[in-house]
Amino acid sequence: MTDWKSPDNRYLLERLLLGLDRRIDTDPPDEVFAIESTNIAWPHIKDCLHGTLRTGDESHCLAMIRQLAATDTPFMLFAHQFGVLRNLILGQTLDEGAIETARHVMQLFGEMEESFAAAYLEVFLNRLGTRNHLRLSHIRALSDKNLLAYFEAHLEWMARLVEAVSQREPPGMPELDPTRCEFGRWLENDGARLIRDRSHIAQIRDLHAAMHHVVTEVGSIMNHPRASGPVYALLKKAESYSLELGHEISLLNSIVIMSVYSKDPLTGFLSRRFLDRVLVNQMEIAKATESPFSIIMFDLDHFKRLNDDHGHQTGDLALEHIAGIVRDSLRQSDLIFRYGGEEFMLVAPSTSLAQAHIIAEKLRQRIAGTPLPYEPPLTLTASFGVTEIAPGTYEVVDSRLVHDVIVACDGKLYAAKNSGRNRVL
Numbered sequence: 480m481t482d483w484k485s486p487d488n489r490y491l492l493e494r495l496l497l498g499l500d501r502r503i504d505t506d507p508p509d510e511v512f513a514i515e516s517t518n519i520a521w522p523h524i525k526d527c528l529h530g531t532l533r534t535g536d537e538s539h540c541l542a543m544i545r546q547l548a549a550t551d552t553p554f555m556l557f558a559h560q561f562g563v564l565r566n567l568i569l570g571q572t573l574d575e576g577a578i579e580t581a582r583h584v585m586q587l588f589g590e591m592e593e594s595f596a597a598a599y600l601e602v603f604l605n606r607l608g609t610r611n612h613l614r615l616s617h618i619r620a621l622s623d624k625n626l627l628a629y630f631e632a633h634l635e636w637m638a639r640l641v642e643a644v645s646q647r648e649p650p651g652m653p654e655l656d657p658t659r660c661e662f663g664r665w666l667e668n669d670g671a672r673l674i675r676d677r678s679h680i681a682q683i684r685d686l687h688a689a690m691h692h693v694v695t696e697v698g699s700i701m702n703h704p705r706a707s708g709p710v711y712a713l714l715k716k717a718e719s720y721s722l723e724l725g726h727e728i729s730l731l732n733s734i735v736i737m738s739v740y741s742k743d744p745l746t747g748f749l750s751r752r753f754l755d756r757v758l759v760n761q762m763e764i765a766k767a768t769e770s771p772f773s774i775i776m777f778d779l780d781h782f783k784r785l786n787d788d789h790g791h792q793t794g795d796l797a798l799e800h801i802a803g804i805v806r807d808s809l810r811q812s813d814l815i816f817r818y819g820g821e822e823f824m825l826v827a828p829s830t831s832l833a834q835a836h837i838i839a840e841k842l843r844q845r846i847a848g849t850p851l852p853y854e855p856p857l858t859l860t861a862s863f864g865v866t867e868i869a870p871g872t873y874e875v876v877d878s879r880l881v882h883d884v885i886v887a888c889d890g891k892l893y894a895a896k897n898s899g900r901n902r903v904l
């Protein structure tokens with residue numbers, strides 16, 4: 480293997496780079512114009528290369544690479560511009576008819592790129608390890624893990640992966656067979672029984688298998704001489720699959736909560752005593768899966784009047800009627816609590832504010848558009864408050880945070896009542 484840092488090679492590259500600079504000043508090729516006008520990293524790449532070639536010290540280049548990695552700038556952007564630079568130099572060398580030199584330059588650029596990609600991968604692995612550790616700590620903090628125990632097992636699997644790749648040790652890789660890791664075994668057995676929707680389970684299996692496939696690829700190439708760039712790209716993909724998996728497991732977890740925790744007998748909704756625990760858990764899950772969730776509080780309008788005019792029994796019928804509409808309108812993974820007499824709280828995992836507004840608006844319309852079968856039919860309406868809980872907005876999950884979130888949502892509901900009822904705020 481040639482060494483691009485040897486004095487001879489540095490001299491050759493520097494000479495070619497200076498030649499290119501002269502040409503750029505007098506007769507700039509189109510690629511340079513396009514890339515200079517669209518990207519600010521281009522001069523930095525050239526400057527740091529000049530510096531490295533002159534002194535043999537690549538620390539300036541590595542600092543730039545680490546800076547790119549630390550700000551999550553895709554390596555591809557760097558690699559692309561580095562490739563443009565290489566092609567310009569190659570083109571110039573070929574124009575001069577120096578075919579052997581061109582071949583040599585190709586090899587040197589390949590080595591330089593690998594050295595930069597390795598530095599980039601190292602920073603990425605450190606950051607991935609830290610992120611994964613943080614996700615694990617949020618899952619470990621859960622009071623009722625239920626299915627999230629499998630996400631915890633999966634995150635431990637990810638931690639082994641990061642360790643094995645950092646050490647470049649294929650034997651240290653976690654279980655690669657998607658049906659034999661802890662999550663995979665659960666998915667094949669109890670998971671398949673829990674998820675009644677066949678297409679949903681097929682989707683989760685595919686996602687899980689795709690992640691294993693990507694990681695198997697990492698294991699097979701990581702010790703190849705130019706693997707850092709592809710390993711980085713594959714791991715980035717594996718991390719995004721991993722988060723998606725966490726998201727799916729958290730939705731399944733809600734199904735377990737809805738089927739196991741005790742319910743209010745009239746509406747069949749979860750009783751309020753579990754609310755704080757569920758919200759604390761949901762906040763940790765949101766942190767671990769890096770996805771927001773939303774809560775919707777809603778309250779029937781003028782319910783006292785309905786009780787007063789038609790009797791308490793009719794009031795009870797109305798509550799059952801509303802419960803039926805709500806149940807028919809929601810996902811299996813949404814958690815619904817009876818918060819007070821005629822007040823409800825919906826906890827919608829992995830749901831943004833905009834999505835939650837759509838859900839609330841749909842509920843509002845269905846409630847107002849489906850009169851209680853009575854003689855004559857009674858039109859009911861409800862008012863809604865919606866709040867999003869984004870994982871980036873809090874550090875510590877505690878009862879105070881839960882309290883603040885409920886107060887914020889209740890405030891919206893109160894405002895909806897005050898601004899005329901039968902609306903979503």
Ligand SMILES: Nc1nc2c(ncn2[C@@H]2O[C@H](COP(=O)(O)OP(=O)(O)OP(=O)(O)O)[C@@H](O)[C@H]2O)c(=O)[nH]1
Nearest residue numbers: 778779780781782783784786791794795820821896
């Ligand atoms: N039938 C019945 N009524 C209930 C139940 N729980 C609470 N209520 C009644 O719901 C009514 C709620 O009244 P308010 O809090 O004044 O609210 P509202 O009349 O709906 O007025 P707004 O919320 O301001 O629109 C009270 O009369 C409660 O007695 C229940 O389980 N069954």
